[in-house]
Amino acid sequence: MLRIALVCLHTSPADEPGSGDAGGMNVVVLHQAQALASLGHDVEIITRRSTTTAPPVLTLGDNLRLRFVDAGPAEPAAKGDHENFIAEFSRRLSTLGPYDVIHSHHWFSGMAALPVARARRIPHVQSFHSIAADDSTPLSDGERSESPGRMAGESWLARESDALVAISEAEARTIESRLGGAPERITVVSPGVDSDLFAPATSEPPSSPRAPYAVVAARLQPLKGLDLAIEAIAAVSPDLRPELVVSGDASADFDGYVDELSRLAELRGIGHLVHFIGPQSRETLAELLRQARVVLIPSHSETYGLVALEAAASRVPVVAAASGGLREAVIDGVTGIVIDSRDPEVWAQAITRLISDGDEATALSMRARERAETLSWSHSAEALLRVYDDLVSRLAVA
Template structure:
């Protein structure tokens, strides 16, 4: 979500708009900053100035709204995630300003399978999401799958739901040998990150995600373990541990040990955008085994890097990865089925090459200026063309 918010904001600013990104202050060391000309990031005091589980954010909504009320004026208020929407929609109504809502993830009732979405993280989330979907002036979904969920589960009106696909920076996320923005071709990257040598030259596979059960990291470990030893790559897991799931990394490490591949699974922590691009560029395959994804931005970033993706057939991943063309999409969560798909890529360089070329070609048509233009079309439908140069506020929970 943060990647989408920032890149869309920067693309809006490049098109002549003024954008403020508002988010909750999670550290006393954070202060307002201009990210790029036309984009200001502001931290609002709502709740303690430290990270807290997302399930606790509901208690900070009123305080966030009070702090936000001192800012502006804005021509459009666009909330990202339900917490932001609950704070912003009443204020937008008071000011007579259009309110646009994006969810990025939508809660699932506890009686539904995990693959249907995230669990409700706080008491008011499910009701709040439905209210936002039914009351906001427009809903921006990131995929057909998310749009369908907004209409079917939350009761949003189809004529107020617009789909705006994310973009990807094709100069940062690029295949090995493709010129960077500075015009310098990247060197071949055939070893694991942080200078470690891949086992027997078999390279490495990547999972990049927040470390929580929803992302299906257990399936990634079990799938890699099921690949034959002569083909099996190292599994590199990149991402920050979620504060909601203390001890989850220990569980994953124990799982790898039970399957006899403890030395072949490495956790490299959260990565900067540049480091993630380099990590993906050197991978032989990227796994996206999530139970639920509204789109799957990592899959698009892997595509731009010219790396085949093996993804779960969950939500927007069916749209982010073209099965058999840019990667492989699997309905099954059987590790043996995943291992078979991985083996098909790892053992067949020609097939892997075909997937890589098609993935990069598709990604080249999806950039952030195009994504921002999709947003502007939604905003114009609410504000009118006018002279534009609007002041937006994008709220990120």
């Protein structure tokens, strides 16, 4: 049995994806933690306290706990402000344990946890989930600039951590090329999907004002490209145009972004067709996906794109941007359509194809479901355990 610490400084994996800064990373950490615990390992997820009402420790299941650490004010904070909490979080973390391995998720966590792992002479594993772009890269309209120490911090973590876990081959290449991570220390551990929860519809969708509809499920921020989704829906012929259901919420960094998107929809004459429904529970999201005609993922950047896999398990075709790991999450022409363009007309053509050509949509969605059924969180956790076991064994020999 391993004693495993999973560190997530800036966001709690128990938060609903799409709320605040909760996204794909939260889903990955929570489901891998549950799978590791079910295999008999002692797992503790450690996050910053962002509310006064949370208990110090919350039991999530057998062998699995969520621990809240005091660092900064006990209230939500903009993601970029969490750099200010690293030192205090690290001091608190140094009093916890014991652990056999510490696995940090995102660079904030790594900066706090790597010194603790070094002091205890235990392995430190780093997952980035997103990696800072070079200073010369232009930001999307409204996108917040990087935290001051991020680029140097990520490079330090890539050089000094005992192992680097990437969620996709695309992320692995970025860790090596941009951060200087040694390829022999990088392991790709693909995410899984709950194919029982995210499952195909068993009947035709009931008549409703949202049928047929397309879905976007994401944190509402410029990086996710939601403006493109709205422009694409507006460019679809009115006789075929689906409604657009947007699941998710804006984080503290992007107050007012939903209003901007609403104004864009009104400007394009489809304000009545775009529905912002806020963050959804996993169960509600699963129902929303399985009744959709198409799922859109127009992100400027994605390390993987878990929603694509959840849509696949729901047997719903995906139209995705050709960015980062989305090329791996969606196999173009096999499980969905991948578009290397941000022209709304090009996206509208793909949406039109899937809505009007039932045979193509069915073929893509059937193959997508078949692929999703081969991917599970148990397999993901087992791959992660091989990384942990190797590091612990090598340390024992040394």
